[in-house]
Amino acid sequence: xxxxADTYDDLKSRFRWRLGxxxxxxxxxxxxxxxxxxxxxxxxxxxxxxxIEKYSYGRLMRCSNRLANALKxxxxxxxxxxxLLLPQMPETxxxxxxxxxxxxxxxxxxxxxxxxxxxxxxxxxxxxxxxxDRAGLAKLAEIREDLPDLxxxxxxxGPEDGAVGFKGLIDGGSERFEVxxxxxxxxxxxxxxxxxxxxxKGALHGHRVLPGHLPGIQMxxxxxxxxxxxxxxxxxxxxxxxxxxxxLPALHFGVPIVSYRFDKFDPEKAFALMAELxxxxxFIPPTALKILRTVKDPLEKFExxxxxxxxxxxALGRETFDWAKSCLKLSVNEFYGQTECNAVLASCSALGxxxxxxxxxxxxxxxxSIVDASxxxxxxxxxxxxxxxxxxxxxxxxxxxxxxxxxxxxxxxFLLTGDQGYRDEDGYFHFVGRDDDVITSAGYRIGxxxxxxxxxxxxxxxxxxxxxxxxxxxxxxVKAYIxxxxxxxxxPELEDEIRGFVRxxxxxxxxxxxxxxxxxxxxxxxxxxxxxxxxxRARIEAGTDEE
Numbered sequence: 001x002x003x004x005a006d007t008y009d010d011l012k013s014r015f016r017w018r019l020g021x022x023x024x025x026x027x028x029x030x031x032x033x034x035x036x037x038x039x040x041x042x043x044x045x046x047x048x049x050x051x052i053e054k055y056s057y058g059r060l061m062r063c064s065n066r067l068a069n070a071l072k073x074x075x076x077x078x079x080x081x082x083x084l085l086l087p088q089m090p091e092t093x094x095x096x097x098x099x100x101x102x103x104x105x106x107x108x109x110x111x112x113x114x115x116x117x118x119x120x121x122x123x124x125x126x127x128x129x130x131x132x133d134r135a136g137l138a139k140l141a142e143i144r145e146d147l148p149d150l151x152x153x154x155x156x157x158g159p160e161d162g163a164v165g166f167k168g169l170i171d172g173g174s175e176r177f178e179v180x181x182x183x184x185x186x187x188x189x190x191x192x193x194x195x196x197x198x199x200x201k202g203a204l205h206g207h208r209v210l211p212g213h214l215p216g217i218q219m220x221x222x223x224x225x226x227x228x229x230x231x232x233x234x235x236x237x238x239x240x241x242x243x244x245x246x247x248l249p250a251l252h253f254g255v256p257i258v259s260y261r262f263d264k265f266d267p268e269k270a271f272a273l274m275a276e277l278x279x280x281x282x283f284i285p286p287t288a289l290k291i292l293r294t295v296k297d298p299l300e301k302f303e304x305x306x307x308x309x310x311x312x313x314x315a316l317g318r319e320t321f322d323w324a325k326s327c328l329k330l331s332v333n334e335f336y337g338q339t340e341c342n343a344v345l346a347s348c349s350a351l352g353x354x355x356x357x358x359x360x361x362x363x364x365x366x367x368x369s370i371v372d373a374s375x376x377x378x379x380x381x382x383x384x385x386x387x388x389x390x391x392x393x394x395x396x397x398x399x400x401x402x403x404x405x406x407x408x409x410x411x412x413x414f415l416l417t418g419d420q421g422y423r424d425e426d427g428y429f430h431f432v433g434r435d436d437d438v439i440t441s442a443g444y445r446i447g448x449x450x451x452x453x454x455x456x457x458x459x460x461x462x463x464x465x466x467x468x469x470x471x472x473x474x475x476x477x478v479k480a481y482i483x484x485x486x487x488x489x490x491x492p493e494l495e496d497e498i499r500g501f502v503r504x505x506x507x508x509x510x511x512x513x514x515x516x517x518x519x520x521x522x523x524x525x526x527x528x529x530x531x532x533x534x535x536x537r538a539r540i541e542a543g544t545d546e547e
Contacts, residue, residue, distance in 0.1 A: 212394025
């Protein structure tokens with residue numbers, strides 16, 4: 001999509017969007033390749049035993065056609081929401097493709113989610129079907145009666161507990177399927193936000209969200225595709241970063257992508273995987289890069305073939321940027337966006353667009369500014385809110401069932417990100433902080449509301465607030481301040497119990513790693529917790545602020 005260019009200014013001046021009125025993600029990233037080069041490698045799946053299984057574009061088309069036919073036979077139709085609660089595996093990609101072919105709406109859900117997080121998202125989306133595995137079935141069993149819209153459950157581990165087996169389902173379907181004619185603006189996927197202000201919101205995206213991403217991904221990966229490119233990311237494909245920054249762009253460009261599930265991210269194993277398979281392009285969130293830093297002299301221990309590293313999801317930081325240049329001999333190309341409008345700023349060392357501590361310059365095709373609360377553009381050096389001008393092909397369609405929240409996301413012609421920053425005189429954007437209460441931990445954007453709701457459901461908790469405490473590895477950790485109920489006495493045992501309570505009900509990345517019991521909570525006269533006071537306290541505790 002990006003024209004060849006020697007300079008950033010030349011790239012911007014020559015770029016033009018070429019989006020047709022009709023567009024379908026599955027047709028673009030799978031079927032067109034399958035017709036032209038059916039044996040071309042699409043996915044290299046690394047099994048836990050070390051074996052490699054290859055999925056060609058032809059195989060992806062046949063499997064996704066069979067699944068689309070089977071889902072259609074079970075009543076899944078245009079506009080129906082279909083949830084995916086699956087890890088990084090070929091079945092996840094096949095499921096996405098089948099849903100897009102049906103003109104359904106994919107609702108990716110992280111395998112880390114606990115029952116309460118799943119209950120809310122499945123009920124709110126009105127998901128008609130879900131594709132999951134045995135671990136997901138165990139969670140669904142606890143909430144199944146609360147999900148009347150959910151009519152079909154498919155398990156990749158075979159038929160059990162009311163679920164249909166994935167393999168049996170596709171074995172019975174025809175390999176021929178006529179992809180539904182979809183417009184670029186027709187809904188394709190719904191990705192839930194972190195819930196920074198109230199419950200998580202379903203950001204509904206059209207099929208055009210993928211071509212909207214492509215220029216930013218090409219910048220971060222220095223004009224991908226190039227000969228022998230091979231993509232990998234440790235990011236879960238359920239996250240917008242794993243799905244739209246890695247899986248779907250790689251398939252679009254005809255670049256094979258490595259599929260492998262880490263039960264827990266291991267830096268030695270990650271380097272070994274990249275070396276063994278000859279990974280050339282990696283999307284690695286900043287926290288994972290910080291963990292990779294713990295491996296001493298990686299180029300002496302591993303024969304790496306990396307050509308590009310892109311990183312996004314939180315601020316990378318100067319130290320990690322400098323480490324990569326020194327120890328990996330690569331500039332990490334940082335890029336920026338959010339669930340509603342992603343990959344709008346990017347770096348590209350091949351063009352000389354790279355600066356430690358900056359999150360990039362505007363990607364061709366996207367107009368990004370710094371504005372005040374009313375949407376007025378600010379001058380270079382002035383602190384304000386990062387904003388993207390509409391219309392923009394990567395921009396979300398709406399918040400599912402939340403027209404008021406959708407309207408509030410905009411000021412005049414600008415989508416407001418809620419992130420504070422400034423643009424320097426050279427056109428680089430710098431992230432400074434947030435004007436909401438989002439917690440950025442290990443690449444995840446976590447809203448405090450869902451955590452607090454879970455905390456106060458514990459029998460020992462009267463009031464609770466969750467904030468981010470600065471952390472050198474995870475950027476922030478979740479810290480909870482709790483007012484215990486009368487007659488409850490704080491103890492280390494109670495802290496451990498509450499941590500486990502949240503972890504089991506929400507997810508492993510949302511539970512509070514630190515808990516402080518307090519007598520009172522700072523609150524406004526209208527009864528709202530003043531999280532700013534608690535954030536300041538956490539920063540002082542972390543030694544990143546002065547009293």
